[in-house]
Amino acid sequence: MSRERQHKHGAPATMRDIAKEAGVSVATVSHVVNNKKGARIGEETRQRVHEAIDHLGYRTNALAKTLSVGSSRFIGLVADAIATTPFAGQIIHGAQDEAWKHGYVLLVANTEGNQAAENDAIAMMLEHQVKGILYSTWYHREIDVPESLHQTDTVLVDCFSTGSGLPAVVPNEEQGGKTATEELIAAGHQRITFINTTTPSPALTGRLAGYRSALEAAGIDFDESLVIPAVPEQEGGYEATAAIIASGATAVFCHNDRVAMGLYDGLREQGLDVPKDMAVVGFDNQEVIAAHLRPPLSTVALPHYELGAAGIRVLLGLEPEQDDEMYLIECPAIRRQSV
Amino acid sequence: MSRERQHKHGAPATMRDIAKEAGVSVATVSHVVNNKKGARIGEETRQRVHEAIDHLGYRTNALAKTLSVGSSRFIGLVADAIATTPFAGQIIHGAQDEAWKHGYVLLVANTEGNQAAENDAIAMMLEHQVKGILYSTWYHREIDVPESLHQTDTVLVDCFSTGSGLPAVVPNEEQGGKTATEELIAAGHQRITFINTTTPSPALTGRLAGYRSALEAAGIDFDESLVIPAVPEQEGGYEATAAIIASGATAVFCHNDRVAMGLYDGLREQGLDVPKDMAVVGFDNQEVIAAHLRPPLSTVALPHYELGAAGIRVLLGLEPEQDDEMYLIECPAIRRQSV
DNA sequence: ATGAAAGCGCTAACAA
DNA sequence: TTGTTAGCGCTTTCAT
Numbered sequence: 001m002s003r004e005r006q007h008k009h010g011a012p013a014t015m016r017d018i019a020k021e022a023g024v025s026v027a028t029v030s031h032v033v034n035n036k037k038g039a040r041i042g043e044e045t046r047q048r049v050h051e052a053i054d055h056l057g058y059r060t061n062a063l064a065k066t067l068s069v070g071s072s073r074f075i076g077l078v079a080d081a082i083a084t085t086p087f088a089g090q091i092i093h094g095a096q097d098e099a100w101k102h103g104y105v106l107l108v109a110n111t112e113g114n115q116a117a118e119n120d121a122i123a124m125m126l127e128h129q130v131k132g133i134l135y136s137t138w139y140h141r142e143i144d145v146p147e148s149l150h151q152t153d154t155v156l157v158d159c160f161s162t163g164s165g166l167p168a169v170v171p172n173e174e175q176g177g178k179t180a181t182e183e184l185i186a187a188g189h190q191r192i193t194f195i196n197t198t199t200p201s202p203a204l205t206g207r208l209a210g211y212r213s214a215l216e217a218a219g220i221d222f223d224e225s226l227v228i229p230a231v232p233e234q235e236g237g238y239e240a241t242a243a244i245i246a247s248g249a250t251a252v253f254c255h256n257d258r259v260a261m262g263l264y265d266g267l268r269e270q271g272l273d274v275p276k277d278m279a280v281v282g283f284d285n286q287e288v289i290a291a292h293l294r295p296p297l298s299t300v301a302l303p304h305y306e307l308g309a310a311g312i313r314v315l316l317g318l319e320p321e322q323d324d325e326m327y328l329i330e331c332p333a334i335r336r337q338s339v
Numbered sequence: 340m341s342r343e344r345q346h347k348h349g350a351p352a353t354m355r356d357i358a359k360e361a362g363v364s365v366a367t368v369s370h371v372v373n374n375k376k377g378a379r380i381g382e383e384t385r386q387r388v389h390e391a392i393d394h395l396g397y398r399t400n401a402l403a404k405t406l407s408v409g410s411s412r413f414i415g416l417v418a419d420a421i422a423t424t425p426f427a428g429q430i431i432h433g434a435q436d437e438a439w440k441h442g443y444v445l446l447v448a449n450t451e452g453n454q455a456a457e458n459d460a461i462a463m464m465l466e467h468q469v470k471g472i473l474y475s476t477w478y479h480r481e482i483d484v485p486e487s488l489h490q491t492d493t494v495l496v497d498c499f500s501t502g503s504g505l506p507a508v509v510p511n512e513e514q515g516g517k518t519a520t521e522e523l524i525a526a527g528h529q530r531i532t533f534i535n536t537t538t539p540s541p542a543l544t545g546r547l548a549g550y551r552s553a554l555e556a557a558g559i560d561f562d563e564s565l566v567i568p569a570v571p572e573q574e575g576g577y578e579a580t581a582a583i584i585a586s587g588a589t590a591v592f593c594h595n596d597r598v599a600m601g602l603y604d605g606l607r608e609q610g611l612d613v614p615k616d617m618a619v620v621g622f623d624n625q626e627v628i629a630a631h632l633r634p635p636l637s638t639v640a641l642p643h644y645e646l647g648a649a650g651i652r653v654l655l656g657l658e659p660e661q662d663d664e665m666y667l668i669e670c671p672a673i674r675r676q677s678v
Numbered sequence: 679a680t681g682a683a684a685g686c687g688c689t690a691a692c693a694a
Numbered sequence: 695t696t697g698t699t700a701g702c703g704c705t706t707t708c709a710t
Contacts, residue, residue, distance in 0.1 A: 014702090014703055014704085015703065015704065016703075016704095024680075024681085025680065025681045025682075026681090026703085026704075026705095027680075027681060027682080027683095027705080027706080028679090028680060028681075029704095030704065030705060030706085031680090031705095033704095034705085036705095036706095039679080039680085040679055040680090041679065041680075042679060042680085045679080045680080057490075059462070059465055059466055060466055060703090060704080061406075061466065061468060061702090061703050061704070062463075062466040062467045062468070063402050063405050063406055063411065063467060063468055063702095063703085063704095064406050064686090064702070064703035064704045064705095065703080065704055065705075066402050066686090066704090067400075067402055067403050067406055067686050067687065067688090067702090067703080067704075067705095068685080068686055068703075068704045068705045068706085069686085069704085069705065069706095070686065072402065082428045082431055082432050082435075083425075083428045083429045083431075083432035083644065084425070084428070084626070085425060085428070085627075086422075086423075086424060086425040086428065086627075088428055089421045089422045089423070089424070089425065089427055089428050090422045092421055092422075092431075092447070092449065093421050093422035093449050093451075096421075096447070096448065096449050097449070100448075100459075105446060105448070105463055105467070106446070106447055106448075107444060107445070107446060108431070108435070108445055108447050109435065109439075109444075109445075110431065110432050110435050110436075112432075120439075123398070124401075124444055126398055127398055127399055127400065127401040128401045128402060128444070129351075129400060129401070129402055151348065151396075152348060153348070233631055234631035234632075234633070235631065238633065258627065258631065261631075262631070262633075265607070265633060268604075268607060268608070269607070286627065287423070288597065288625065288627060288628065289627065289628070292572055292573035292574065292597065292600070292601070293573075294573070294577065294601075294604055305422065353686090353687055353688085354687065354688065355687075355688095363696075363697085364696065364697045364698075365687085365688075365689095365697090366689080366690080366696075366697060366698080366699095367695090367696055367697075368688095369688065369689060369690085370689095370696090372688095373689085375689095375690095378695080378696085379695055379696090380695070380696075381695060381696085384695080384696080399687090399688080400686090400687050400688070402686095402687080402688095403686070403687035403688045403689090403702090404687080404688055404689075405688090405702090406686090406687080406688075406689095406702050406703065406704090407687075407688045407689045407690085407701080407702055408688085408689065408690095408702085409702065679710100680709100680710080681708100681709080681710075682707105682708090682709075682710095683706100683707095683708090683709100684705105684706090684707090684708105685704100685705090685706090685707105686703105686704090686705090687702105688701105688702090689700100689701090689702090690699100690700090690701090691698100691699090691700085691701105692697105692698085692699085692700100693696100693697080693698070693699095694695100694696085694697075694698090
């Protein structure tokens with residue numbers, strides 16, 4: 001009973017239509033639609049307007065509104081690898097929820113690391129008068145900021161660029177490494193190996209620092225020979241098996257869930273049981289893997305959802321200022337059954 | 340506190356600014372900016388305009404343009420689980436690329452299956468005058484279409500709703516199942532088990548139909564006892580191990596990569612080698628898993644990128660009409676080393 | 679309590 | 695070849 005004919009091809013009803021139908025001016029319609037508190041509209045008039053609105057199926061034209069008020073409700077999100085990882089999805093989700101909460105909508109663009117696509121994407125967002133841009137990468141690293149990003153407010157998510165002056169929201173790698181190690185220590189382990197990545201990155205240095213600091217806090221001497229470099233994938237974990245066993249350790253902190261998965265295979269081949277013979281913790285909390293390994297993998301989560309949400313908050317100026325413009329997000333422990 | 344940020348970027352230059360700077364009318368500016376072919380502009384004037392443009396750093400206001408021409412360049416994409424799976428990312432990526440190619444930009448919203456969020460998202464898209472909406476789910480299934488979707492052109496992606504009259508773009512499960520089975524047959528296997536899912540879905544029936552048709556085409560009798568039901572995750576594959584071995588089969592087609600991963604574990608525990616003692620193919624081509632299992636898993640890909648891209652094409656009327664409004668996208672074989 | 683009118687930045691006839 | 699003039703749908707003073 002509410003809509004007359006909302007044909008796909010019929011032009012949508014405008015305020016003018018409502019005004020005519022209700023026998024009032026568009027100004028009045030605008031006032032009741034937006035529930036302006038300054039304006040006093042007669043109860044009877046308000047009523048008529050509302051009737052006209054759902055009789056005609058009116059819906060405000062956000063674009064016209066934007067043009068009129070001068071500031072849009074768009075926030076752009078440019079990601080470098082939406083497709084290759086579930087992580088990007090989490091960032092988008094977090095950003096979307098938070099943006100939504102404040103009345104903004106997300107304009108997303110994927111660039112697969114392509115320079116040209118990136119510039120096009122940014123240009124398009126600027127043309128759409130975005131309030132600002134979230135520029136995100138799928139793994140934590142330092143980047144060169146595209147020049148065009150400086151034309152609007154932008155915040156870096158899961159990446160940073162020292163000297164760019166742009167605020168960055170990144171995971172707290174060191175705290176994460178410390179947390180992972182502490183899980184092992186708390187379970188009584190003293191000789192703990194750390195399979196670290198071989199690719200230079202904040203993750204490499206941060207997690208190592210965390211590992212050392214956890215050890216130190218527990219009064220355990222750091223033994224360089226216990227940190228084993230490996231390609232950060234299943235293959236790396238598998239290949240590290242022999243070294244792990246030879247080290248005499250009783251627990252291992254893996255650089256990420258995928259190397260833990262590879263290590264599981266290696267351990268199983270040697271007839272070793274997790275966690276009885278060897279405790280293991282991963283990093284990332286990559287759901288498809290961690291939750292379904294046997295036994296389910298205890299790990300530390302990369303807070304992608306929070307990264308996206310926090311990104312929006314700093315963009316909107318809702319987050320307490322950080323002096324160095326680096327917003328560190330905590331990586332929480334996810335306990336399952338491998339420790 | 341930080342009100343400085345708000346003043347960082349001055350109001351962007353408008354066409355009027357350019358017009359003044361170049362000493363011409365806005366109409367002229369509009370013409371050169373859009374390279375209107377109808378209008379002849381003096382080379383010298385055009386020059387001046389261009390100079391003013393990059394002197395003032397002009398950028399067209401897409402919103403104003405939309406309002407003026409009457410049709411926007413937005414396409415909405417509402418997804419039910421952007422965060423929980425890498426698949427959604429692929430759909431977005433495909434949609435984004437294709438939309439972009441035709442001058443459209445994507446407005447994305449995530450709803451996590453929440454009814455209210457869904458309606459809000461759709462309403463918001465309608466308010467932004469989207470050209471149409473892509474409604475996608477993260478696994479292929481039949482759905483009830485939200486009423487509001489009928490207020491604009493919409494196409495269903497990775498889901499369908501018979502009787503809704505809405506076009507749907509879905510993976511060709513049957514062809515996929517057939518392809519997977521054929522990979523095994525081509526490798527010389529005759530006794531092939533199929534670990535099928537237990538959850539009712541197009542995947543359950545479609546892949547089974549494909550399995551049977553491949554068998555039939557190869558002159559192999561279908562043996563009901565060779566299809567083993569299992570939870571579609573690692574656990575299901577692992578638990579199916581005994582039945583698989585007992586069946587005397589030499590190859591198995593797994594409902595998805597995750598069950599294949601579980602099966603790998605089970606097989607390894609029994610000292611069986613893949614593919615020597617048992618050939619296995621998966622389904623989905625879930626990169627993080629399939630490419631890194633030992634040995635890397637041969638599988639059949641769910642064409643998510645194509646799903647998204649094709650969705651845009653049918654929305655834009657670029658795809659040859661399909662009578663039943665069902666657009667089947669092929670699932671290609673991905674050969675690795677498990678067969 | 680309500681309406682008239684002037685924009686917002688841009689496009690598109692139609693003039694000149 | 696270029697400028698004038700209406701809008702597009704909405705908000706917002708300022709009148710009435």
